[in-house]
Amino acid sequence: MRKHRTSEQWQALVDQQHDSGLSATQFCKQQDIGYASFCNWRKRLSDQPAGEAPGSDDASFLDLSSLMDASSSSGAGWNIVLSLGNGVELRLSQNG
Template identity: 80%
Template sequence: MKKHRTPEQWQALVDQQHASGLSAPQFCKQESIGYASFCHWRKRLSGPSAKESAGSGDASFLDLSSLMGTSQTSGPGWNIVLSLGNGVELRLSQNG
């Protein structure tokens, strides 16, 4: 029968594994924890903490006005590449 754990319990297990010096597979075997579940929760809990992600749903803006100046060597305009992950990029450019 599967044991259902809270995120706090998973965090405690992740911390215990880290402090134990055991590899994740060794720790899971010792504690009778499913390795795939442990890895899932370790990854999930390694994201930004609640404190760091507070307000992360809010839009934020980058002022690009400093990029609008004209340079004698490169000419007016800008070129921006946003890496969105998984090889996806958003390219923004303006010339002239």
């Protein structure tokens, strides 16, 4: 029967493999884990930005008021690009 694991469980397995000193192939055989699944999850988890927990859905905010204050004094507008993944971007601009 196939076992479904959460991203946190996969992260724990990736960490265990790293700490074990075993190759991924050896570790997967020892733990009875599919090698391809392990490699896919290891890549997926390593692609996450630092400090972001796997599967984290918590919202975070960035105070942009300092950008608006700086742009009004210098006369230069601001341009903000928010990359949402899968090639989707949100672009905010202000003209002088």
